[in-house]
Amino acid sequence: MSDGFRIAIIGSGPAGLSAAARAAELGLSHVLLEKTDHLSDTIYKYQKGKHVMATPSQLVLRSDMDFEAGKREKVLGTWDEQAAGRKVNVKLNAEVKAITGAAGAFVLTTTRGETINAETVILAIGTQGNPNLVRCPVGEGAVVQYQLDDPGEYIDEHIVVIGAGDAGIENALGLAADPEQRNTVSIVNRSAEFSTAKDANIKALLAAEAAGRVTILRETTSSAIDKGWITFDTRDGELKARCDRVIARMGSAPPRGFVEGCCASFEEKDGKKAIAAGTGVQFSSADRVSYPKLSPTFESTVPGIFVIGALAGYPLIKHCMNQGYDVVEFINGNTALKPADEPILEAKFAGLPGRKSVNEWLEFLRSNVGILNGVSPLQMREFMLDSEVRFSRAGEMIFERLETGSSLFAIASGSVLVQVDKDDPSITVPIETGSIFGEVGLISGRRRGATIRAGEDAILVEISRSAALKLQSQVPAAKAAITRISTERQLLQMLGSGLKSEDLQDVLDGAEILTVKAGQPIITEGEEGNDIYVIRSGSMVVEKTVGGKPVFLSYLPAGSYVGEMTLIAGGRRTATVRAAIKSEVIRLQGAAFAKLLDANPRLKQNTQQLMASRQDVNAFIEAKKDSFSGVVDMYSNVANFLVDQGIGEATDVLLIDENLCVGCDNCEKACADSHDGLSRLDREAGRTYAHLHVPTSCRHCEHPHCMADCPPNAIHRGPDGEVFIDETCIGCGNCQRNCPYGVIRMDSVPPKKPSLLSWLFLGLGPGPGEPSKKWSYAHSEPGVEKPKKAIKCDMCAGIEGGPACVRACPTGAAIRVAPEDFLTVARLEREES
């Protein structure tokens, strides 16, 4: 086509920019379309001076654009300069709203009504999406913006912030922070409550309202915006107010709808316009985090449309830039080009026996491992970057019982042996080629349940937790396979008693996996029912009503089961079991389980023993209730308080007995002095009940929220169960935002202090503990920029003697406990004495 471009690239982030630079270098006719008035909007929106990191460090950068870690301004400056220098054909303010046509003749329509013709299209639009726009009419000359860079810019203005989520609240507070700016700031919230914002933000906003610095308009929407004025619809009718500027922060729409609609044909469905099946750019699953289906050359299901960057599932800048380069090479016919990650994969496969190319190895693993069968070649490549493959000789240990590890193993060839009896290593059960093991750690985050050795020479794939989760969301068949195997194994391991896989088939057929919200009961006291519940993830609390009040009986961590009492002894449920945190349970049909018990006398005996010990606890509490009701209430309340504080998902938590704490903060100082001068705990903050204080410090959750979205996958669980962040942290702050307990801080390592003795005798340096910001600033190496990274408790892993906070407590107030140890009746017995 003569009037069109060979390549149209949508999105000028690292991926799109790199693609455009390659096209310019190859002399291909191209256009780079950017919806805003500047390049690389996502990085542009980073706060001023943010340090942009370049990870993974082992990945070689292959792009015509330069990139190295540094300040946001420097990175953007380099790109602007090079884009201009390499004659990249950039078209700013061009937001594409639709793509039609087919390979060789695509037509792109922008929101301004322009059309652009292109032979191929590269989608590099990232996952950030577009901000939701104000829906009311906006008059001529009215200022409506969707972002606030520097709140200090505006003075003497009437500003209305629409949307009371975190972004809106932070903007409103920023604008009202300095009374010298004399801004009149209002914030508009559609409902009466602030449901989407963080607690701290809501508190700050309400305080600002009480202080008269911000006006909050509740149950209000804007109905018209004009120059100098805004009209609201309030509960009590229409309200008109002065307004020089509207800042709309109403969330953003993910770009998936747009992507799916590219070149799709539409059909009428239930009165709505819907995409006809099999047309448009297809995604791998309906899951919210799934990505478009792509060929090894990044081509989507619509020939001629290529997808790269974060939208393709690669959030890191280096990956994006490499893909930009590669995709243009592919489009230009260079099919022999090896991906830039080829050397990394080559190194991974180097230790394996037999000489195969990277692609052959990938295909070998994909076809031999059951759960990988449905994975595309491109996904396989990405998957292997996150995973390890190893060769184990017969008899070699893969992992040991009680080791911590959250990775999943798959057997590509050979077999392994599981030592089912911890005391007798000779009793083993084999797992064959194509199957998986280690899935318990993946699901519950707990220690390994058994030692596993290679039965014969074996090639094993070790899949990291995040890669395994990604795999499950992308390939439904893999998810189903993992679930069935893990349920079966969990039951075998939990019930023990020499059970075999075939014994369980009846029970498994009726088994059902349920998700239980925090606080929701799975068993209610007094009800009928004889089903058994196995806690797959999360934890439960058992309560019994005594004298009209619920009394805490016990705490059940993942890996235990409950409900055996009515099954064995008959009658109604004797206690209520409810989820301490969001949990997953396996419900087993009572009848099938009863049959299993009858067939296995040993299992029956074990279950009866468990029941007897639980009945003892019940009887003990009930007996105490009469004579020591105050003590029992107290015990119950303390237990509930701790569960509310997230102890239910903790594996190890710092508690402070405020009957002993003298407030010397030696725990914080010791923490700082043991870890590069930065304290990972805030003693004084946090909740307290009955003088038991839960400070702001990591609980090492069973399912760490911080791990959920870590771009470089830098958060791991260590050998002692500690959750820690390694040095590959890029400082993005996702973990800090995801932690519901506020225990992660972003900071840079302060300069080294003079020794303790020179402080004691010569007064040099700031003394023990975290140095003040002022001191750090004054003593930092001039000109050296230290990046801010995420910092959290690592339980003093690798430090002999254990957690410094506990060792350094002069009065014994600080203790570290595991919930199942702490929440037992032993505590009650002690308090009574």
Place this chain on the structure above:
Amino acid sequence: MMATRAATPGRVKGEVLHDGFLRHKHFKWLKISGALSLIVIVGYFLIDVTPRHNGGSWYGYVLGTIGALQILWLTLLGLRKRAMTRGRWSLKAWTSAHVYLGLSLIVIATLHTGFQFGWNVHTLAYTLMMLVILSGIFGIVAYANIPTALSNNREEMTQPQMIDSLRSIDRQLHDAAQPLDQHLAALVQSSLEQDPFGCGLIERLSGRYPDCATRAAQAAIRRETAYKPNLGEDPLEKVDALLVRKEAILARVRRHLRLKALLEVWLYVHVPMTFALIAALSAHIISVFFYW
């Protein structure tokens, strides 16, 4: 039942209870120092020193050496507390030993003197040591009683939060006082201007602040509002309510600071006296050997 879970290494499975420094390991150090004191007392009565027990006898030297070494070791707690080295030590165990061995010094050093006192450097060292021990006893009592009160008083608020809420009320007072008459506004102004904690040690430790401008302002404004009907729109009523709130928070902060001061004040005797003691002790030892 918990096949996949095991106790974290270094923590005893089922360890759900914990002890403070006084009860550490079933009063291990109380028992040790009690036994030591008992042996020393029994020795004092069984061993016949002629003409009488004194610091210069062989038994006196033994007691003196034990005492001096103990004093040096007790001083090292200050270093131990601040040096975050690796290893299996617990500051709680050190504190426990410090308390009980320190108390045993009363017996050991007193018997070392053979009850011979005078106006000299020897008795000076003894007196300083007793002062250190007395301040330490005050510290034990404080550590045993005050933390609970401190915890009750702060009700989950941190010190910075308390200061923040004071500031926030001050800002609101400043705005609310704008429409007031000159003489009333001046009262509010005096509350805003006074540094509520700028005071002496006596006020800090007693928790009594007789010159509190906030209380004076609140009382004066209450006199103004007392005889007027509260219609809910008088700016004076708002100022009155804010001043009452400020007083309540001030009272909490002052109690907090008082308790923290009580937890620390004895250290200002304990630590300098320890250094004075070591100086006097050195003089005592040197002079003894010099005049041998």
